[in-house]
Amino acid sequence: MSYTIKVNGTDHSVDVAGDTPLLWVLRDTLDLKGAKFGCGMGLCGCCTVHINGIATRSCITPISAVGAAQVTTIEGVGATDTGKRVQDAWLKVDVIQCGYCQAGQIMSATALLNANHKPTDQDIDDAMTGNLCRCGTYKRIRAAIKQAAGLPMTDSREV
């Protein structure tokens, strides 16, 4: 079946079955490899993209449900002010170990900061809990979100 989806501002027509997850359309049909396959169950967040600005797990979002919505991926999010700030903060803090989950982390963090300019530690926990990092870079993800938000980078949960 043919679908037209808008990804990073550009319309793409794709011919796939309606139950095909958006993730696989992005990766294998449109050759946008930034969103990652981690679990296929919506549990790890590696596949996170924005659909109309909302952080969404593309691995469990069928193409048939996307409609005319704006899809933004890690390849396109740097064109936004918040997305660029988050990417820069990720580099400044040197968050990354293996990097496999980090596209998803950046997409979730950007969605958080778009909705909440000055998140608390609790807000960060709530927004980021769906994104696993197997390397355990959570401390740096927290710091980078604060860096991008212009907040002090101390952990208010400090004991």
Next chain:
Amino acid sequence: MSTTQSSSHPEAVSRRAFLTVSAAAGGGMLLALSLPERADAALTARSSNSVEQPQHDTAINAYVTIGADNTITITSKVPEIGQGIKTALPMIIAEEMDADWNTVRIVQAPIDPKLYGLQFAGGSFATPMNWEPLRRAGAAARAMLITAAALTWRVPEADITASGGKVIAKDGRSLTYGQLAAKAAKVIPPDMKSLVLKTSANYSIVGRSIGGVDSPKIVVGEPLFGIDVKVPGMRYAVFLKCPVFGGKVVSANVDQVKALPGILNVFVINPEAPTGLPDGMAMGMMNGVAIVASSWWQANKALETLKVVWDEGPVAHQSSTAFAAKAQELSTQTPQKVIRSDGDPKGALAGAAKVVEAAYSYPFVAHSPLEPMNSTASFADGKLEIWSPTQNPGAGKTLIAKTLGIPEDAVTVHVTRSGGGFGRRLSSEFMVEAAMISKLQGEPVQVLSNRNQDLQHEFYRPGGFHYLKAGIDAQGQLIAFTDHYICYANGPRASNSADMGATEFPAKYVKNLEFATSTQQLGVPTGPMRAPGSNAHAFVFQSFIDEVAHAAGKDPLQYLIDLYAEERAAPPPPPPPSKGPPRGGGGGFGNLGPPFSGKRAQGVLEMVRENSGWGKRQLPAGTGMGVAFYYSHLGYFAEVVQASVSPSDGAVKAEKVWIVGDVGSTIINPTGAHNQCEGAAIDGISQALGQKITVERGRVAQTFPEYPLLRMYQAPEVEVVFKPTPFAPTGLGEPALPPVIPALCNAIFAATGKRVRHLPIDPQLLKT
């Protein structure tokens, strides 16, 4: 070779010498090599005082290529799996060659043992193995550039220095590395042994925090990982293996699956001899069914339709429940083997003022890196090309050649970035499967596991059971210690990574000690996971020593310091050969590092006492601090965890971790080093809080949702400090992990008075 020859055939000699130097630099066999003497006469004969303008990139040695535009390309020889090695190793070379880091570009080295020696990511080996050789590779490049400048200017080399990618003469003249590269490449390489290396006071790159070299590409989503590989004409496949390890396909509804949309082929693969099962490291081509499709989604979806009748084989009866019962039974019997005996442990226990006795156990654990196992292979004309996120490309190459029946030199392995490793990618079955399926399909194929396949067809960190006794005298001194370890085995040998060394702490530090083992048979593949052996034994021994300290009425941190004060077992017996690296309080680490030092152990313990405010902090009820020390992979790590336990539901919260590590004189890349330790702490806490693989009817019982990895809200603050000591630097991928688990469990005891003796931690047992 002689200088006469080099004079008549300068180019040929130069090439041969280049290869020799490269092998020396990569192979860790420096001392065995005899390199040509400096052949100044020969060089002068073909030198000139003009600088050739290089038109293209020039290789100085296997690690360094210099471009006409002064770009310095440094190869990174070891796979990058998140351990930061692709940044750290090139920093060492760049430092010694006085490069300008801003002009350095890093590329992944090809797999070529002749040029680079061993190329794998494991054992925290990369730093200790490569520190010295790579310093010399960099220094050799610098020396050759200086020689080239000396020949150009006709001034003595002693009057030339190098800095920031330039050589500078005493008189102020300077040339860039780019200008000198072509000439430098023709210089006969210097004697590697007599190269003068920089001292740390002169470092400008090593010791500086440098962000991951691939990170700018990762944050914009560039395709770097194995799963991102796309080859023209590529197909996608999944490979279904028998849920019971070692099972075989009897029949499958191949035609029904083939009729599904997008499905190109279905192959039943029944190799005559599956390679190496059940040793995780040697897993090769197993029995199963491959589905090849136009898209991975279609291939994976077809698994819902695929029905296979399996011959589940001889281990389909095995279960974790039966393993535990068997361990209990074996624990009451005389151990099958004594691996260490010092003094008179039985007599000392009988005469002890107090005896502490406990049984500990830990489960199988899966590595679960987030990038599922995959490889992309292309078989054509008897040759196989493969792109793979592997930690162990050399082993993969060998196994592919063996499986396909082609020579090793017909296999080309491209190492991609790996989405996490933790040891999982030391095995090669995910490479062999792609190679085989591409051969059957006759087209390039990417084979990718789905997440549950990935979890249920791993090789696992082996579980184990320990039955311990300790005797203390009236003063609280530890005078006797015994352990009966019930270990998994495959045939006569301990399962991969299940063995225990005779140097496990407190061996040597207690006068009367016995380590003994008994085995039970296992059909599940096991193998190394981050800090293999240590990640389990640290929990057992460092928790039990904490029990002993409490029984003795002593402060647990001081008790460890006192234990490490002197070796008490005399004379030390020669340790039996062990496959694994020493750990606990063991010996050396091959010839890679100095022998274990109790003083270094005490040093990090004292520092973590200070940093964590041990014994000085007022903690709320239900909150406690625990300490543990562990030595593995040449690294000394003392860690304190502060944890709280909810009285109502027993939920454990790790609040903060203080880490003090001693990995020698130099922290090559501090930001990366800290990141490794922070991650290791999270990894260990994640294991302790929830990770367990159980075996039922010969298969793994858990699916991914039942295998919890630590999430943001559960992650503690982690504070890392390195204590410099005058030893060569050692690796950081692993040694920070083992002590965090017992430190957490000891903190839980401090908070609740309840002892965690079985992993993962069961909150039900911690409720008040």
